[in-house]
Amino acid sequence: MKIITIANLKGGVGKTTTTVSLAAALAERGEKVLILDLDPKANATDWTGLKVAERGIFTPLCEYGKLQDSIQPTSLQGVDIAPATEWLSNAGQILQGKEGAQTLLKRRLKKLPPHWSWVLIDTAPALDILLINALAAADGVLIPTEAHMLAIEVLVKFLRTIRLVRTRLNPHLREGIVLCRAELRARHTQELLTRLKAKFPTTLFATLIRYNTRLIEAPSFRQSIMQYAANSTGAQDYRALAEELFKQRGLL
Amino acid sequence: MKIITIANLKGGVGKTTTTVSLAAALAERGEKVLILDLDPKANATDWTGLKVAERGIFTPLCEYGKLQDSIQPTSLQGVDIAPATEWLSNAGQILQGKEGAQTLLKRRLKKLPPHWSWVLIDTAPALDILLINALAAADGVLIPTEAHMLAIEVLVKFLRTIRLVRTRLNPHLREGIVLCRAELRARHTQELLTRLKAKFPTTLFATLIRYNTRLIEAPSFRQSIMQYAANSTGAQDYRALAEELFKQRGLL
Ligand SMILES: Nc1ncnc2c1ncn2[C@@H]1O[C@H](COP(=O)(O)OP(=O)(O)OP(=O)(O)O)[C@@H](O)[C@H]1O
Ligand SMILES: Nc1ncnc2c1ncn2[C@@H]1O[C@H](COP(=O)(O)OP(=O)(O)OP(=O)(O)O)[C@@H](O)[C@H]1O
Numbered sequence: 162m163k164i165i166t167i168a169n170l171k172g173g174v175g176k177t178t179t180t181v182s183l184a185a186a187l188a189e190r191g192e193k194v195l196i197l198d199l200d201p202k203a204n205a206t207d208w209t210g211l212k213v214a215e216r217g218i219f220t221p222l223c224e225y226g227k228l229q230d231s232i233q234p235t236s237l238q239g240v241d242i243a244p245a246t247e248w249l250s251n252a253g254q255i256l257q258g259k260e261g262a263q264t265l266l267k268r269r270l271k272k273l274p275p276h277w278s279w280v281l282i283d284t285a286p287a288l289d290i291l292l293i294n295a296l297a298a299a300d301g302v303l304i305p306t307e308a309h310m311l312a313i314e315v316l317v318k319f320l321r322t323i324r325l326v327r328t329r330l331n332p333h334l335r336e337g338i339v340l341c342r343a344e345l346r347a348r349h350t351q352e353l354l355t356r357l358k359a360k361f362p363t364t365l366f367a368t369l370i371r372y373n374t375r376l377i378e379a380p381s382f383r384q385s386i387m388q389y390a391a392n393s394t395g396a397q398d399y400r401a402l403a404e405e406l407f408k409q410r411g412l413l
Numbered sequence: 414m415k416i417i418t419i420a421n422l423k424g425g426v427g428k429t430t431t432t433v434s435l436a437a438a439l440a441e442r443g444e445k446v447l448i449l450d451l452d453p454k455a456n457a458t459d460w461t462g463l464k465v466a467e468r469g470i471f472t473p474l475c476e477y478g479k480l481q482d483s484i485q486p487t488s489l490q491g492v493d494i495a496p497a498t499e500w501l502s503n504a505g506q507i508l509q510g511k512e513g514a515q516t517l518l519k520r521r522l523k524k525l526p527p528h529w530s531w532v533l534i535d536t537a538p539a540l541d542i543l544l545i546n547a548l549a550a551a552d553g554v555l556i557p558t559e560a561h562m563l564a565i566e567v568l569v570k571f572l573r574t575i576r577l578v579r580t581r582l583n584p585h586l587r588e589g590i591v592l593c594r595a596e597l598r599a600r601h602t603q604e605l606l607t608r609l610k611a612k613f614p615t616t617l618f619a620t621l622i623r624y625n626t627r628l629i630e631a632p633s634f635r636q637s638i639m640q641y642a643a644n645s646t647g648a649q650d651y652r653a654l655a656e657e658l659f660k661q662r663g664l665l
């Protein structure tokens with residue numbers, strides 16, 4: 162069971178789109194995928210068609226019980242989810258100062274039956290107890306970014322945060338950066354891509370996720386890009402990302 | 414002194430770009446503008462060319478002293494800033510449970526000398542003590558959004574949060590929605606714009622901020638869009654937004 166946290170303190174870079182689309186691409190290859198939605202906005206939860214009956218993943222994390230009891234199937238074949246709800250906004254206050262608060266998720270995941278080969282964790286762009294838990298529990302962190310100055314500045318600082326987590330909580334944490342929402346013909350994209358390749362030769366994925374309107378439309382239909390537009394560049398790029406993730410299992 | 418908080422729990426919708434560009438558009442009209450950067454990512458701070466000597470706005474909010482002492486001029490003419498630093502990430506823990514923690518900023522702003530006609534507050538996409546302070550202190554909240562399903566879902570929930578703040582902390586809080594990063598020719602844009610106009614006839618700004626590469630490039634030069642590309646559609650659209658803000662002072 163490979164655990165990948167999808168994270169970046171910069172907003173709107175494609176964390177949720179990458180979580181759901183990569184999950185769908187892996188499921189297309191026959192993998193069993195579990196999404197943990199740790200974002201109180203619950204974008205991944207809504208996208209995968211879930212109506213959450215109770216408090217979702219908030220309950221095993223902050224109240225009682227097994228992670229397993231919060232898991233439900235989604236409208237995406239081969240993909241299950243432990244859904245988010247707005248209750249997650251209270252996690253910070255509830256877990257504050259509690260013993261072992263930063264490794265709660267890690268312990269919950271250890272008790273999961275091995276039904277899934279991949280666990281993908283979507284996170285909010287906030288340096289809080291939920292993100293720390295997701296980084297402490299992961300085998301690797303996948304960092305979507307845009308080829309924009311404002312995003313690159315945040316990326317550099319975020320990598321320092323990851324280094325701290327590696328030192329204090331998770332020595333084996335791998336990292337990988339993937340360029341998303343990419344407008345390849347824009348000069349800023351080419352310039353920043355050149356700089357990213359120079360600065361991060363072993364952690365930048367070769368796969369770029371190009372800007373594709375189909376990725377914007379898919380959530381309205383509660384379908385993954387694979388279901389909604391199987392031949393779109395969005396679908397192709399996320400299949401290529403899944404392929405690269407497999408080949409370079411060392412990268413992440 | 415008009416206080417406008419720029420906020421949305423959705424990431425990457427243009428909060429920072431709107432804060433800095435609107436500040437520049439108002440300054441171009443001769444207004445004196447103060448930016449408060451309440452986002453630990455400090456994107457607005459970096460964009461306006463600031464090297465922060467100490468802890469910035471974190472100090473008057475969480476340690477001691479006057480808001481005034483943290484204010485510095487920027488590389489943008491007519492625009493000053495109380496800058497952010499990563500220290501702001503600790504605000505939640507420090508202010509937790511303190512008496513009057515939610516209206517700290519409101520009280521600090523009351524003591525500011527009336528040098529500035531506008532105060533624009535940039536925020537992170539997180540429902541935390543800093544955002545609550547910014548909403549409690551404001552005359553109006555300006556909500557940038559994209560014409561994307563994932564963003565619209567968050568917008569609807571965020572408006573409920575604003576309603577709560579209005580009930581408990583700030584009865585006079587006005588609100589306005591502005592569409593940003595808009596690709597006008599995309600079908601999802603036209604469909605969602607029609608729905609937004611129907612659902613929010615009095616709170617949606619008529620001005621739309623179109624997608625413009627110049628807005629992505631400007632931060633690399635530490636220049637506002639007005640300085641960097643005065644005739645670009647990005648500059649035109651933010652001038653139009655400033656004009657509409659003036660004309661419809663009742664809206665925000
Ligand atoms: N490759 C792409 N092409 C076009 N649009 C995209 C692409 N990837 C994501 N988007 C759109 O961009 C917006 C931001 O993407 P997304 O919500 O996945 O980012 P995020 O990092 O999860 O945001 P947040 O920080 O708010 O959680 C969404 O509306 C999404 O539909
Ligand atoms: N009108 C526009 N046209 C093109 N690009 C834009 C436009 N507005 C913003 N951008 C770019 O989109 C990205 C997101 O914008 P911005 O950082 O201002 O959003 P934000 O809501 O402040 O994000 P966060 O939630 O991370 O604070 C930035 O890289 C910015 O340069």
Ligand SMILES: [Mg+2]
Binds near residue numbers: 176177178200204
């Ligand atoms: Mg997201």
Ligand SMILES: [Mg+2]
Binds near residue numbers: 452536
């Ligand atoms: Mg911002």
